[in-house]
Every structure is written in C-alpha cells, then in structure tokens.
Amino acid sequence: MEERAFIMAAGGTGGHIYPAIAVAEELSERIEGASILFVGTPHGLEREILKGHKFELKLLPARPFPKTIVDLRMILAVLSTALASMMALKMLKALKPAAVMSTGGYASIPVIWAAHKLNRPLAILEPNSIPGRANRKFSQWADVICIAFKTAERFLKGNAIHTGLPVRKDFKLLTRVTARSSLGLKEDEFVLLVFGGSRGARKLNIALWEKLEALLKENEKLIIYHICGAHSWEDAQCILSRLPNNLRKRYFVWAYYEDMPKLIYSSDLAITRAGASSIAELLIAGVPSILVPYPYAMDDHQRYNAIEVADAGAAIVVSDDEMCGDMVYQMVSKLMVEKDKLEAMRRAALSIAKPNATETVVEVLLSIARKGGCNLLEA
Structure with a gap:
C-alpha cells in the first residue's frame, strides 16, 4: 500500500477544483512525503487551473451526462464513463491510495466507482446546498461526506459533517x-x-x-x-x-x-x-x-x-x-x-464563515485513511 498517496477526483469548474487544491496543499504540508494525484477530464478547467501548481493531473475520457435519457449524448456519456472507470480501476490498483476525495461532477464518477470496488477509504466533499447528481447517487459509498451548506445533508445518504468549504491558504x-x-x-x-x-x-x-x-x-x-x-x-x-x-x-x-x-x-x-x-x-x-x-x-x-x-x-x-x-x-x-x-x-x-474548513476536511481524510490501515507520519 502506498501510505502517502491521495487521489483528488476534481474537475469541471473552479467550484470543484479550488477546494480540492486547498485540501491537497494542506495535506502536502501535514504529511511527510505526501503524493497527491488529481484526476479530471479534458473537458473542464482542471488543466488550466492546475497549471501553476505542483500536483500531477491524470485525465480520464469521461463525458457529462445529458439531463434527458432520450439523447444520443447519453450513449457517448455511458460508453466514455465505462472506459474511464476501467482506467480508474487500473490506476487505483497500482497506486493503492491512502484515501480518495471527490468533489463531485461527472469527472468524479469513475474514481468513486473504482474506490468503492477496491474498498479504498473515500470522502465526498459536496460544495453546494443541492448536491450534484454524482454525489447524490454515490454518497452511500463514502466513509464520510463533508458538506459546505447545512441544507445539503437531507439529500445525501451517509455520514455527513458540516465542515464548510476549503479555500486557498x-x-x-x-x-x-x-x-x-x-x-x-x-x-x-x-x-x-x-x-x-x-x-x-x-x-x-x-x-x-x-x-x-x-x-x-x-x-x-x-x-x-x-x-x-x-x-x-x-x-x-x-x-x-x-x-x-x-x-x-x-x-x-x-x-x-x-x-x-x-x-x-x-x-x-x-x-x-x-x-x-x-x-x-x-x-x-x-x-x-x-x-x-x-x-x-x-x-x-x-x-x-x-x-x-x-x-x-x-x-x-x-x-x-x-x-x-x-x-x-x-x-x-x-x-x-x-x-x-x-x-x-x-x-x-x-x-x-468556516475559516478552518480546510483543516477540518484534511482531518477527516486522515481519519478515514488511518481507519483503513494506513500509518501516516505527519511532518
């Protein structure tokens, strides 16, 4: 097991990516030799936003799901997500991360599925008051759900904690x-x-x-x-x-x-x-x-x-x-x-305001990682 590896499934808009960066930066400072991998898709802002940061980015071929089932784009979304899920499974098997964190969105689905399949510690960070479809659908697979707005809790299945939303240091x-x-x-x-x-x-x-x-x-x-x-x-x-x-x-x-x-x-x-x-x-x-x-x-x-x-x-x-x-x-x-x-x-x-949201979310991640058997050394 790679005890210092963490995966951030975060893509699409800045609302999904910036909170994950805040958590990743805090993890890097807290955990000696921490290795953090961001996973997204080619269709969002992740490449542009992460350009100025030290974190590695892996792109998967997932596509957004249309709102209606009767849509040719649904076929493309299903096929691309299936392929991306197989790639995510292979990636997590090789990396054996201490914990996985998802901020939601279609980019996170393959990674959430792979983490569940391999029984890796999983935290979901829900930024909005009305959770997105991915987080609503897969919240029961998470060890813990960190929410930014109190109203989000009623839409989610699982252990929800009102942490607030991490912001840049x-x-x-x-x-x-x-x-x-x-x-x-x-x-x-x-x-x-x-x-x-x-x-x-x-x-x-x-x-x-x-x-x-x-x-x-x-x-x-x-x-x-x-x-x-x-x-x-x-x-x-x-x-x-x-x-x-x-x-x-x-x-x-x-x-x-x-x-x-x-x-x-x-x-x-x-x-x-x-x-x-x-x-x-x-x-x-x-x-x-x-x-x-x-x-x-x-x-x-x-x-x-x-x-x-x-x-x-x-x-x-x-x-x-x-x-x-x-x-x-x-x-x-x-x-x-x-x-x-x-x-x-x-x-x-x-x-x-929740000025300590970043530290709280990091504590949650470290807690589920340790419960999963990782012996993490803090710097």
Missing part, C-alpha cells in the same frame, strides 16, 4: 487592512468588486457597464474592481476607452486576476454569481454581497446557495432576470450610504 494570510494597503486604497474609499466565478459572467458585465459612468460620476469615493472573463475582454477594452479620464482611474478591469484574496479582502461590497467557492471566500473575508444565481446551474443549486447566505443576513439575492444596470446603480448607491446595514451584513458573513 492565501485567505489565511490577509486582512482587510493589509489588502487595502497593498492596493494603495484610502480608508474612505468604497470598493465594489464585480466578478462571475471561474468563467466570468456576461450578464453581470453588461449590467455594470450600463450604469458604470453614472455610478462613478455620482459616487466620488467609489472604486470598482471588475473581473470580466476572457470572453468579454475586448468589450471591456472598448468600455474603458470611452470612459472620461477622470473616471477611468477608478475603474479597474481584468480578464482574470490571479490574486483574488487581495481583491476580496479589500472590498466593501461584491456582486457575483452564487458559486460555492465564491461564497465561501466572501464569507471568510466578511464581505457583504449581492448574489445573482446562474439560472442554468444544475438543480438550480446556485439559487439555494444564495438563499442560505441571504437567510443568515450576509447577502442580498437578485434573480438573473431582474439583474440590469438600474438594479446595480440603485443597490450600490443605496448600500454605500447605509453603513449600518453593510456592517450587519459583514458581521453575518463572518458568523457563518
């Missing part, structure tokens, strides 16, 4: 003061952060741009940080070029920004989609948010993510249909002067 190294200082911000400047998750969000971009000039013109202390996504970068350049010079210096736009912890910690308010990772990061930094759930997310899980945060008082939920320039203008202008409301939202965010 960088979030432990910053404070609002250090982040704002590094960006040269003044204490009385109000920072609005607009971003759309790992792929960007065109709807949010357009809504902001409709009232961008008016927002900046009428709120002299407003600074806007905007991550628009690669697909909207050319449009962003056109918008920027048309802004008057005196306003342009308060609008910062990027296709992608590597150091998101710095931007998040420096912000007074965020407008974003309701992906699990984005929410977890905002909560840890204590940033109030306007959440605009992506309407086509599987099982409408983003809406339920947003509702759980809003019910705690940390966010305001706006539907995708309602989101427009007027909505952005009215809500931002109003919240800029409602300091007490923003402070209450900030406190609510911190109260439901």
Whole structure:
C-alpha cells in the first residue's frame, strides 16, 4: 500500500477544483512525503487551473451526462464513463491510495466507482446546498461526506459533517487592512468588486457597464474592481476607452486576476454569481454581497446557495432576470450610504464563515485513511 498517496477526483469548474487544491496543499504540508494525484477530464478547467501548481493531473475520457435519457449524448456519456472507470480501476490498483476525495461532477464518477470496488477509504466533499447528481447517487459509498451548506445533508445518504468549504491558504494570510494597503486604497474609499466565478459572467458585465459612468460620476469615493472573463475582454477594452479620464482611474478591469484574496479582502461590497467557492471566500473575508444565481446551474443549486447566505443576513439575492444596470446603480448607491446595514451584513458573513474548513476536511481524510490501515507520519 502506498501510505502517502491521495487521489483528488476534481474537475469541471473552479467550484470543484479550488477546494480540492486547498485540501491537497494542506495535506502536502501535514504529511511527510505526501503524493497527491488529481484526476479530471479534458473537458473542464482542471488543466488550466492546475497549471501553476505542483500536483500531477491524470485525465480520464469521461463525458457529462445529458439531463434527458432520450439523447444520443447519453450513449457517448455511458460508453466514455465505462472506459474511464476501467482506467480508474487500473490506476487505483497500482497506486493503492491512502484515501480518495471527490468533489463531485461527472469527472468524479469513475474514481468513486473504482474506490468503492477496491474498498479504498473515500470522502465526498459536496460544495453546494443541492448536491450534484454524482454525489447524490454515490454518497452511500463514502466513509464520510463533508458538506459546505447545512441544507445539503437531507439529500445525501451517509455520514455527513458540516465542515464548510476549503479555500486557498492565501485567505489565511490577509486582512482587510493589509489588502487595502497593498492596493494603495484610502480608508474612505468604497470598493465594489464585480466578478462571475471561474468563467466570468456576461450578464453581470453588461449590467455594470450600463450604469458604470453614472455610478462613478455620482459616487466620488467609489472604486470598482471588475473581473470580466476572457470572453468579454475586448468589450471591456472598448468600455474603458470611452470612459472620461477622470473616471477611468477608478475603474479597474481584468480578464482574470490571479490574486483574488487581495481583491476580496479589500472590498466593501461584491456582486457575483452564487458559486460555492465564491461564497465561501466572501464569507471568510466578511464581505457583504449581492448574489445573482446562474439560472442554468444544475438543480438550480446556485439559487439555494444564495438563499442560505441571504437567510443568515450576509447577502442580498437578485434573480438573473431582474439583474440590469438600474438594479446595480440603485443597490450600490443605496448600500454605500447605509453603513449600518453593510456592517450587519459583514458581521453575518463572518458568523457563518468556516475559516478552518480546510483543516477540518484534511482531518477527516486522515481519519478515514488511518481507519483503513494506513500509518501516516505527519511532518
């Protein structure tokens, strides 16, 4: 048995991949000589996101399952997943990992099946309030299920623990003061952060741009940080070029920004989609948010993510249909002067944040690995 090997089945979007990276980094620090293998598919963001990390990535030919059975893509999905499952079985037999962790999604199915078949310790990490189909289907095979939202438990079969969602270690190294200082911000400047998750969000971009000039013109202390996504970068350049010079210096736009912890910690308010990772990061930094759930997310899980945060008082939920320039203008202008409301939202965010989620999930993984017979030495 390879007592220091761990497998992370994590692919698709950043919401599946970033939490697994956080766990992998903590494992690498905790376990002497730990070997960590990520498993995904060629169809997601895993290659792009893991490019700057030290972890090995193995790609399997699994494909997403369509929502309807009467679909030719279902045949392709079944065949590709069967092939990927055989490959995963061979891989796990050779590696004999101490434990396997899945963050869900179609990319995880072959690895979950192989871990079950070989009786390897298995943990499932469910990022969303409504679990995905893979995690719902296979949760009974897991030794333990780590959930980010309490509401997820009722959909899962097995031993569920409310751990919160692991976030990047960088979030432990910053404070609002250090982040704002590094960006040269003044204490009385109000920072609005607009971003759309790992792929960007065109709807949010357009809504902001409709009232961008008016927002900046009428709120002299407003600074806007905007991550628009690669697909909207050319449009962003056109918008920027048309802004008057005196306003342009308060609008910062990027296709992608590597150091998101710095931007998040420096912000007074965020407008974003309701992906699990984005929410977890905002909560840890204590940033109030306007959440605009992506309407086509599987099982409408983003809406339920947003509702759980809003019910705690940390966010305001706006539907995708309602989101427009007027909505952005009215809500931002109003919240800029409602300091007490923003402070209450900030406190609510911190109260439901799980800053030790990464360490908790790692403890869970190490626990099931030891129960499975591994003698793990901590560094």
